[in-house]
Amino acid sequence: MKQGHYGVPLERSDYLKLDPNDHSCTPDSFQDWLKGFGKGKRLAVDLFSGAGGLSAGLERAGWTTAAAVDFDERALETHRANFPGLSLKMDLGDPAERDRLETILKPAAIDLVAGGPPCQPFSRAGRNKIRDLVKNHGRDPEDRRKELWSAYLDMVKRISPRAVLMENVPDMGLHDDFFVIRTIEDELEELGYATQVRLVDAWNYGVPQHRKRLILLARKDVDDFTWRKPDSRRTTLRDAIGDLPELEVVPTERVGERVLKYRKPRKLSPFAMKMREKAPRGVVWDHMTRRVRKDDHRIFEVMESDTKYSQLQEKLTEDEKGYQRYSAEKYTDKYKKLAWDELSRTITAHIAKDGYWYIHPEQLRTLTVREAARVQTFPDHFRFAGTRSDAFRQIGNAVPPLLGEAAAEVLQPVDDVAESVGLKPHWREVRNDLTDWAKRRREGGDWYQLPGEEPVPLHAAVVAILSGAKIKPVVMAELMTTVKRSKTLTAALFKKLIDVAPTTTVRSRLDRLAPLVDKPYDWQWKKRFDVPAKVAMKPAEASLYRLLIGEDLMLVGQSTLRVAARVNGVETYHANRLSEGRVNLVKLVGAGKDAPLRMGAIRLIGRDLCRDEQPRCSDCPLVAHCARRPELPYDQLTLAIPQD
Known part of the structure; x- marks a missing residue:
């Protein structure tokens, strides 16, 4: 077996082929499935589903996934094995494929559409060019067919579910002033949905890792988004994987196996008990990882959880200096040893390339497939099709099921409440009042302070x-x-x-x-x-x-963040205000042609009215919607006549 400069024998793991779920179906048998297994169940569709992390969360919250759509064959094989219903390979960027999906789903009463579409943000230059093409060259303003977030929104419009759940990374909004998120939210509200955009720390809901996600929720039955209280304590890495069998680690030798014996310890954490539900007794699957190089074996040995890669030279002998084969200046955090009593580092798809960010706290190796799955909150009965690298990639790309469950719970139907035809979403009313105020100010003395x-x-x-x-x-x-x-x-x-x-x-x-x-x-x-x-x-x-x-952008500063925080009822100077604060600001700015006007109005309110000290609440157009309203003196609750 070749070894070469890799320092370990080059090998691909075996390919795990999975049989379809007993209750899976095909497009041809979907109507029979609806009359059989799917009858009487609350149905969901998972778009850009990957291996099914979000589907697993929906299932835990009471939905049955009628259909999952993705373009990754390995991920779909995994989904088909672990879930009932349809698992369809489709390129949703193709309108013809969306037509086909709409036709397939037409007989089903879909209650929820979920998914995590890849949201490639617009650069400002790109948006300016698009706007110019629309205005001066006759381009169709709705020509966004190749953008997958737009494809997701298009399918929501076609299916018209009661509720919508979209998940993504926070950074996708920071590069384009949340333009995509604001646009999706605005279009959903046009369709009669109430919406909520929220940044969520996954560890608040039992996920044992640092992981912040952007969640967009929408529903058209009630304007209410009540999340359950965060967990009282964090789930640590020890809680997550401490019960899994210890593996023998010999440099350059195979580490772990597809199937290993599992002995339940006397004291099992509540998290581990949850992960073992439905798992075969006495067996753990996919507890395997890459072989360990001799030099890495020594590096893993001398590292602590707080050791940076750049500090390794201090811990190695003169003869071992060559073990640090990456530039310490360029790769300051190339290796990361995890700590038992802390959260794991965020599991990402990069784990499929190497596991150096995920070194086991005690054993001189990187995390196994099963350990990574545990940290992502996939239960032990969940299998991943393909090779070991395929499994790592699917796990790293997934939504943690426990996070998906927490978000989906917010959208559960309310007893005796049907979909509302005349639903007036709260934030749309807030933005309408803000727009009206801004237009009145623009007609008066503030004409130059607002976009004309x-x-x-x-x-x-x-x-x-x-x-x-x-x-x-x-x-x-x-x-x-x-x-x-x-x-x-x-x-x-x-x-x-x-x-x-x-x-x-x-x-x-x-x-x-x-x-x-x-x-x-x-x-x-x-x-x-x-x-x-x-x-x-x-x-x-x-x-x-x-x-x-007239450029559609967000002015992020102390005064604008203060306005958004007070209206949203959060602490003005909370930690990480540039991300949390932006999300609060998104709710006020919205999207569409009047978004720049509203942003200009928020700037004026923050500068002249919603001051840090002695705010002039009586003149503020947002006082009727402000979460701080109950704290205000009676004489500040009457809106003054708008001044020119």
Whole structure:
């Protein structure tokens, strides 16, 4: 057997072929399945299902998966073996395949559509280009067929379930200001769904790892999303895998087997008891991992759970320095030994390539397939089709079933409540009130502080470069009146602006506009995105400029996060506010053509009304919806007449 520079014999594990579930079916037999096994059950569809982590969570919460759809053959073989119903290989990016799926599912009464569509975020440049193609070149604004999140939304529209559950990583929203999430939420609300977007720490619901996920829920029976209380204590790695058999580890030799004897310890953690349900007595499956190189065996031996890869040289002898074969500067965390009494590192699909992030706390090896499955909360009776690497990849890509269960529980039907035709989602009402207030302000003295129906780059540029200066409102109004009727900056207008400037600081800021004086071409609409660079705008100034010319983005700062936090009823300065805070802000901003207007309104509210100290709640358009309303004095609960 070849060994080469890998340091261990090169081998592929055996291929585990799994037979279909006794209650699985095909498209041709689906109607019979609905009349038989599926009769009387609460049915769900899992799109982009992978191996079925979310399906397992739905099952625990009371649903039966009538159909799962994915493009990965190994994952579908796994799903077909572990679940009843359909397991379909389809490319949902193809509208013809969505037509086929709609036809197959037509006889079924689907209560819930779930899934984790790959949500490739738009770059701002990409959105700008799309918007330009729509406006000036006749492109269909709904031409999003190749985007899988759009395919997911399209299937929700076609199936029209009572409830919707979408799961994804938080980072997918941070790169595009949650544009995709806001768009999905807005379109669901147009269809009459109440929605909730929430960041969830999986360990709050029994998952023994650091794992934060973005959950979008929607339902059209009631506007209520009540999560159960988080677990009182974390499930540690010892709770998760401490009962599994110890494996003999000899460098370069095989580690573990497909089938091993399992002896139940006298004291079994509640988590392990849950994982052993339905598992064959006295047997554990797939407790196997990669062979261990001789140099890795020594590194695993000297490491502690807090040892960084860059610190290994201190622990190795002179003769062992070569064991550290990766650059310590480039790979500071290449290896990670887990700790018994802590949470595991997040299990990701990378575990299929190597297990160095998941070194066992005591045994000199990386986690086995079964241990990784346990950390992801797959029960021991759950098998994964294919090779060992296939199994690791499926596990790393999955939604932890216990997290799926917690999210699905929120969407359980309410007794004696049918789907509502006239449901008015709470956050849609909040956004409508915010939009109305913003439009009234825009018609008055705040015309330059909010995106206009026909934005003027010159106006936006002046506001942006002066945004950090302390200027009295009356002086700012005078400055903006000077340029109100102009779309380009002539020399005469520039001199007039400078003359009106009240201080040296304001004049120096306005001087930055000099490169665009008497250059009408540079102020044209098609050149609007070049303005920030030409006048040397700082990042915050550039963001405000883009907002004022109608760009759909989120201004994330202390004041806007404060408004969102107070309306949502959370601590203003909670930890990690740039991710949690953004999600709170998403609910207020929403999507659609008025999203920039609402963002501008939130900026004004945070700056002028919802201040850190002595907020002017009586003038705030959001006071009727604010979670802090019960705390306010009586005289602050009456909205003042909007001021121009």
